[in-house]
Amino acid sequence: MPELPEVETVRRSLEPILIGKKITQVEVNLPKLIKIPSGDANAFITTLTGSAFKDIRRRGKYLLFNMDNDWALVIHLRMTGRLLYVEKTAPIAKHTHFIFSLDDGNQLRFHDIRQFGLIYLVPSDQIDLISGLKTMGPEPLGTEFTLDCLKEAIKGKKKKAKVFILDQTCVAGIGNIYADEILFQAGIHPEETIDKLSEEKQNALWQAIKDRLKAGVEHRGSSIKDYVDGFGEAGTFQHQLKVYGKSGQACLNCGKQIEKIKVGGRSTAYCPECQKK
DNA sequence: AGGAGGCCCTGGGTGC
DNA sequence: TGCACCCAGGGCCTCC
Numbered sequence: 001m002p003e004l005p006e007v008e009t010v011r012r013s014l015e016p017i018l019i020g021k022k023i024t025q026v027e028v029n030l031p032k033l034i035k036i037p038s039g040d041a042n043a044f045i046t047t048l049t050g051s052a053f054k055d056i057r058r059r060g061k062y063l064l065f066n067m068d069n070d071w072a073l074v075i076h077l078r079m080t081g082r083l084l085y086v087e088k089t090a091p092i093a094k095h096t097h098f099i100f101s102l103d104d105g106n107q108l109r110f111h112d113i114r115q116f117g118l119i120y121l122v123p124s125d126q127i128d129l130i131s132g133l134k135t136m137g138p139e140p141l142g143t144e145f146t147l148d149c150l151k152e153a154i155k156g157k158k159k160k161a162k163v164f165i166l167d168q169t170c171v172a173g174i175g176n177i178y179a180d181e182i183l184f185q186a187g188i189h190p191e192e193t194i195d196k197l198s199e200e201k202q203n204a205l206w207q208a209i210k211d212r213l214k215a216g217v218e219h220r221g222s223s224i225k226d227y228v229d230g231f232g233e234a235g236t237f238q239h240q241l242k243v244y245g246k247s248g249q250a251c252l253n254c255g256k257q258i259e260k261i262k263v264g265g266r267s268t269a270y271c272p273e274c275q276k277k
Numbered sequence: 278a279g280g281a282g283g284c285c286c287t288g289g290g291t292g293c
Numbered sequence: 294t295g296c297a298c299c300c301a302g303g304g305c306c307t308c309c
Binding site: 079095159160163 | 278279280281282285286287288289
């Protein structure tokens with residue numbers, strides 16, 4: 001499940017090889033993934049063909065490819081999306097929905113088993129047309145994400161802690177895996193009401209958000225099931241996980257059994273001893 | 278405002 | 294072996 005560290009790893013893997021490359025041909029096999037212009041493969045193909053990659057940015061879990069014709073190709077990988085840079089002779093894997101042929105003879109392919117991925121093509125100065133980007137909260141690894149910034153976002157909110165950190169308008173880029181890991185490190189119960197946290201816990205949450213995401217990036221993401229970078233390489237952060245996917249196992253910190261509950265409709269693993277309300 | 282539920286979708290796992 | 298069912302989950306939606 002690509003979250004901030006996985007999306008950032010994809011960005012870093014693709015950036016050096018895509019910048020300056022021109023798209024010579026676009027093949028769309030599943031137009032419904034194009035949200036803007038809605039399902040319009042022809043407009044999508046016409047606009048992108050002949051343009052070159054200028055830069056690749058990331059905002060939350062979105063990848064933004066700025067093209068030299070002032071359009072931006074924006075991609076959200078959701079759960080099973082992959083962006084792969086391959087030779088054009090490589091066999092086409094099942095679930096390959098988009099193929100961008102490049103002027104270096106290789107291809108960038110978008111592959112997505114569950115077809116949940118989202119693709120947008122917007123003028124690069126109008127990325128706010130994408131509602132998820134328009135309302136996106138602060139980048140947790142950026143300088144704007146200060147302790148005061150987090151406290152301000154928390155103020156008056158009655159959401160459960162896990163629901164709060166998964167809310168992209170509160171903090172950008174956190175998904176189910178890192179949410180559980182962050183709350184474990186901060187010693188916060190996932191169902192604790194967020195504005196009931198003590199000063200000390202708010203500080204611990206702030207530190208844990210930055211620390212776990214940074215560690216995820218350093219380990220090139222977590223490859224639980226589907227995630228790989230732009231070259232098909234797996235990450236290694238899955239070996240650092242303390243609670244996600246560990247329900248029934250002993251907590252590495254206290255030995256108590258990790259429990260599994262549902263919070264905000266998401267499966268949640270936590271240690272009842274280390275994460276008390 | 279928050280919470281619950283549904284929807285999109287495939288494949289892997291389990292139970293009979 | 295086959296079939297039914299459940300689960301995984303990000304973002305967006307509706308309804309209460």
